[in-house]
Amino acid sequence: MDLPISPGLLISLIIVVIGILIISKGLVIVRQSEVMVIERLGSFHRVLESGINIIVPFIEQPRAITMLRYRKMGEDYTAITSDETRIDRRETVMDFPGQPVVTTDNVTVRINGALYYQIIDPKRAVYEVENMSQAVEVLAKTTLRSVVGKMELDKLFESRAEVNNEIQAAMEEPASKWGVKISRVEVQDIAMPDEVESAMRLQMAAERKRRATVTEAEGEKSAAIAMAQGQRESSILNAEGDKESAILRAQGEQESIKLVLSAIGDSEENKRTVVGYLLGQSYIKGLPNMAKDGERVFVPYESSALLGSMGMFREMAGSPEDTVASHLKNRNGSRESGFQGGVVGGAASGQ
16 A cells, blocks of 8 residues: 655655755865865855865865876886876975977976975966966976076086076076965986097096096106105205214314324424324325236335334324335235335335
8 A cells, every 4th residue: 555645745755855965065175285265156255275075066166176197017107197186285296208308408308207296376277378287287387498408518517406406496486476486496307419428438538538648647746856855865964964974074084183283393394294194194004006007107206205104103003004015015016016116115215
């Protein structure tokens, strides 16, 4: 048996269903770090923050934002475009594909970069630009070409941090109009043509060879300087030693002369005798060397007088002619015996 449904019950059921729909459509839960831009009848009304929010269904609607992202599949990048009603306010990274850039020395390189940005004003990001992520990407690419185009290839490799800072500084003002903050820009990879890379390798090898040659030359220069300084110091020390030795010999001869004069008297005749004695002693000391250098030795006539004047000092200073005789005995032949007899005879006659 069918139960009749009264009109009142039917109306109540319809009201309940409409209430459930209104509650389900009007109750919006926004997660942390997300916001929603709400429009009322097609115009901006408010921004929903994180938490539980209530909107009027069919009158208030969330406005979607278009986002462009790249997904890397192997060596290629695939662009993915999506309309999102929930706007993520966290810092987002955009890893866009490599771009061909011409440096100031006409070298074409391919640069792959990464862009970090954050939406700080959702209203501007929705209403001030049609496609915020695409606008940021195009701005980053054009700024990259502008900055790198002012540099040479060698300067580009040395100044990556400078390139990053210049790109970020150039993007801050236009991105701020879109409610976007550029956190940082990173140049990841720089790909060069094969012929340029080969030329750079040759240049690097030549530079290292040049540095090695310069280092070796500097080492040889330092060694030569050290050797010259050592020889100079050695010569100075030898000269100082010869000087001190000569001074000591002169002082010894002076003391010897003083002792002889004190023993025999300091008259003029005795002084001349002492001087003759010293000259004769020096001459006798040089005779062995003279005899070694040649086969014949010529003895001046005055030498017999010098040897004679030395006889009186035999007991006091020793006999210098005995020294000459001992050196001359080593020479063979009748010439040596005659020479020794003449010298000794002259000395004996002086006694």
